[in-house]
Structure formats: structure tokens, C-alpha cells
Amino acid sequence: MKLGIIGTGFVGSAVQSGFVTDTEQFIVDPKYTDNTIEDLVNWDAEITFVCVPTPQQETHLDVDTYIAREVLRELDQLEYKGVVVVKSTITPHHLKQFKTLFSTLRLVYNPEFLTEANSLQDFINPNMQILGGELHDCIEVEQAYIHHSKVKIVPTFKTDLTSASLIKYTINSWLATKVSFFNELFHLHQSSDAETSWEQFTDMLKRDPRVGDSHMQVPGPDGQFGFGGHCLPKDTKALLYYSKVEGAPLTLLEKIITQNDDDRNG
Numbered sequence: 473m474k475l476g477i478i479g480t481g482f483v484g485s486a487v488q489s490g491f492v493t494d495t496e497q498f499i500v501d502p503k504y505t506d507n508t509i510e511d512l513v514n515w516d517a518e519i520t521f522v523c524v525p526t527p528q529q530e531t532h533l534d535v536d537t538y539i540a541r542e543v544l545r546e547l548d549q550l551e552y553k554g555v556v557v558v559k560s561t562i563t564p565h566h567l568k569q570f571k572t573l574f575s576t577l578r579l580v581y582n583p584e585f586l587t588e589a590n591s592l593q594d595f596i597n598p599n600m601q602i603l604g605g606e607l608h609d610c611i612e613v614e615q616a617y618i619h620h621s622k623v624k625i626v627p628t629f630k631t632d633l634t635s636a637s638l639i640k641y642t643i644n645s646w647l648a649t650k651v652s653f654f655n656e657l658f659h660l661h662q663s664s665d666a667e668t669s670w671e672q673f674t675d676m677l678k679r680d681p682r683v684g685d686s687h688m689q690v691p692g693p694d695g696q697f698g699f700g701g702h703c704l705p706k707d708t709k710a711l712l713y714y715s716k717v718e719g720a721p722l723t724l725l726e727k728i729i730t731q732n733d734d735d736r737n738g
Contacts, residue, residue, distance in 0.1 A: 473494070473495045473496070473518055473519070473616060473620045474495070474496045474497075474498070474515065474516060474517045474518050475491060475495050475496070475497050475498070475517055475518070475519055475520070475521065475616075476497075476498045476499075476500065476512045476515070476517035476519070476520035476521065476554070477497060477498070477499050477500070477520070477521045477523065478500045478501070478509065478512070478520060478521065478522050478523065478524060478543055479500075479501055479522065479523035479524040479525070479560075480499060480501045480503075480504060480523070481523065481524075481525065482586065482588045482591040483523040483559050483560075483584050483586060483591065484501070484521065484523035484559075485591065485592075486584075486586060486591040486592045486594070486595035487521050487523060487559065487595065489592050489595075490592060490595045490596050490621050490622050490623055491616075491620055491621045491622070492620055492621060492622060494620060495620050498511070498512050498515050498517055500512050509543065509546045509547060509550065510546075510550055513547065513550040513551075513552045516554075517554050518554050518555070518612075518616075519554055519555045519557060519612070519613060519616055520547070520552070520554055520555070520556050520557065521557045521559055522540060522543055522544070522556060522557065522558045522559060522560060523559045523560060524539040524540050524543060524560050525539060525560070526539070526540060526560045526561050526562055527706065528705075528706045528709060528710065532713065533709040533710060533712060533713040534563070534710060534713045534714075535561065535562060535563055535566065535706070535710040535713075537560075537562055537566045540558065540560050540562060540566075540570075541566075541570065541573075544556065544558075544570055544573075544574050544577060544579075545573070545574065547574070547577060548573075548574040548576060548577050551576065552577065553578075554578070555578045555580055555609045555612055555613060556577050556578060556579050556580065557580045557581075557582050557613055558570075558579060558580070558581050558582070559582055559583065559584050561583065561640060561641075561703070561706075561707060561710075562581070562637060563637060563641065563710050563711070563713070563714045564633065564634040564637040564638060564714060565714060565717055565718075567579075567581055567604075567633040567634065567637055568633065568634065571633060578605070578606065578609045579605055579609075579633065580603055580604065580605035580606075580609050580610055580613050581602075581603075581604040581605060581633050581636040581637055582601070582602065582603050582604075582613060582636070583602055583636060583637070583639065583640035585598065585599070585640075585643065588701075588702060595623065596621070596622045596623050596624060597623075597624055598623065598624070598626055599626060600626050600627050600628070600629060601614065601617065601623075601626060601627070601628040601629070602628075602629050602631065602636045602639050602640070603628060603629065603630045603631070603636065604630075604631050604632055604633040604634070604635060604636025604637065605632075605633060605636075607630055610630040611630070614628050614630070640707075641707055641710065641711040641714070642711075644703055644704055644707040644708070644711075645704075645707060645708045645711050645722075645725055645728075647686070647687050647699075647704065648699045648704040648705075648707075648708045648728060648732070649724070649725070649728050650684075650686075650687045650688075651687050651692065651698065651699040651704070651732075652698065652699070652728045652731050652732055652735070654674075654687065654688045654690055655690050655697050655698055655735055656731075658670060658690035661673055670690060674688040674689075696735075696736060697735040697736065697738070698731075698732040698733075698734075698735030698736045699732055700736060705729075705732070708725060708728065708729050708732075709729060711725065712725050712726055712729060
């Protein structure tokens with residue numbers, strides 16, 4: 473199988489390493505190679521993974537899709553026939569726009585749930601696969617994972633672009649919400665006459681599977697209060713922006729973002 477990979481940050485590198493040696497790979501990343509998107513199209517990749525950065529815009533909360541949009545525009549102009557798997561984190565309204573602008577592309581949105589420190593292990597050990605797009609294109613991507621990658625076989629959900637994107641943003645925003653709640657609970661625990669340490673207290677909470685066992689560490693892995701890193705701050709703000717665009721603002725999430733700004737800067 474011939475795979476194209478556009479962008480080799482921690483997501484693209486995980487994709488590159490996560491597929492087995494029976495695949496041929498063509499990498500496009502101006503930081504590391506002179507290969508162009510036109511070269512990739514001429515090489516005739518069957519599936520191309522788009523793993524380019526989508527940072528927060530400088531002027532407001534929305535995600536900056538400029539690089540992803542230009543990649544898709546060039547693939548469309550070059551009449552690329554393979555499946556285009558977008559792994560960059562992109563909100564639904566942008567994906568809808570891409571589907572309209574580049575209607576000939578076989579777009580599949582396949583969000584990743586990676587940590588930068590363990591990107592390859594997270595890539596090959598997912599809890600699920602989310603594939604948003606036309607059913608036959610989603611099936612082709614699913615079969616590539618099953619037959620040509622090291623990724624463990626997990627439940628695969630084939631859905632539409634909007635639902636696939638909302639799954640990604642909902643999970644990250646819920647985890648951010650959980651971090652904020654446990655930061656406040658930490659201060660209550662410390663102020664009370666509880667005789668347990670915070671670690672002992674949360675260890676008991678973890679025994680209830682409905683609570684889960686993650687995102688309870690206070691201060692966090694970076695030694696600070698609140699949530700940080702590359703994903704949670706950006707994704708919560710992007711989801712909030714999208715909710716306002718759709719006329720259904722997530723007011724609780726807006727409060728979480730404000731609280732986190734206070735936690736990080738306090």
C-alpha cells in the first residue's frame with residue numbers, strides 16, 4: 473500500500489511509524505524534505521494523511537486552518553484521487569467548508585487522541601477509531617489500519633464529518649472540565665480537616681469507574697494548576713467559538729476557560 477503523509481510533527485511521525493513495512497510512504501514536510509504535494513500526487517498514493525498544525529488564531533478563539541486549507545486546495549487542484557485522511561484538529565464548520573470548496577476530494581476526518589510524550593504508543597493503542605466521511609472511503613481507511621498498521625484492532629465508528637470532529641473536541645473539553653473541577657476540589661480538600669493526602673483521596677475516588685482515573689493530579693504534570701499543554705487550551709477555546717457560531721454557546725465551558733486562565737496565571 474502506498475501512503476502519503478503531509479506534515480511530520482508528533483502526529484505525522486506517529487502515523488509514519490505506526491504503519492508496517494509492507495507500506496511505501498511518501499513524506500511531504502518542507503522542514504525535512506524537498507518533496508512537494510505535486511510529487512505525492514504523481515506518486516499515486518492510495519491514502520494521504522494530512523497532519524499539519526492547526527494553532528489558535530492570534531486575533532480570536534477560532535482554530536487557524538490556513539495550512540490545512542492550502543494543502544487540501546492543492547490536492548484538489550491536482551485532482552488527487554486517493555482518500556484524504558485529515559488528522560489535524562479542525563472544528564466542524566471548517567470541515568463543512570472544506571467539503572464544499574473541495575468537493576472532488578475523498579475527505580475522511582480521523583481525529584487522534586495522542587499525548588506528545590507518548591505519541592507512537594498512543595497511536596497504536598487507541599480506545600477507538602473515529603472515521604467521518606463517505607462510508608466507502610471510511611471503510612478503505614479502516615482496512616488500511618487493520619491490514620497494514622501496528623494499530624490494535626478496536627471498535628471503529630464510521631460517521632459524518634461533523635460528528636467526528638465534535639467527538640474530538642468534546643473529549644478534550646470534558647477532560648479540561650474535569651481538570652478544572654479537581655483543581656477546585658483540591659483547594660477544598662486542603663482547607664478541610666480531611667486526614668487523607670490528596671493522592672489517597674483521589675485513589676479512593678478512582679475506584680468508582682464512573683469517575684475514571686485520569687486528570688485528577690493537582691498540580692498537573694507540568695507542576696502548575698489548571699490545564700496546559702498544546703491541546704486542551706486550544707481545543708476548549710475552538711469548541712467555544714464554534715458553539716457561538718452555531719448559536720448554541722457553551723456557557724459552562726466559557727466559565728471553565730476563564731477559571732483556567734485564573735488558575736494558570738494566579
